[in-house]
Amino acid sequence: MPRLFAYRPLHHPGRVHYVYLGADRSSFHGGFRTADGDRVTLDFTSHGIRLSHPLVWSS
Known part of the structure; x- marks a missing residue:
């Protein structure tokens, strides 16, 4: 999980991201x-x- 928050596109102050894990x-x-x-x-x-x-599901 720590790697998720190292993902640069998520670094936007004031923005909310919904991440389904x-x-x-x-x-x-x-x-x-x-x-x-x-x-x-x-x-x-x-x-x-x-x-x-x-x-x-795909084959």
Whole structure:
């Protein structure tokens, strides 16, 4: 994770970046799985932002 904040394009005072790093490993161990056609939605209600995208596996 420290390398992420060393990435120069993220160095803009006053700018907010949403960086999706993925689910914690415990999600997998808790029985959560993703499959082709699933939709991933991130809802940042406090900021009025909602990101949604379908997962599509490619061969």
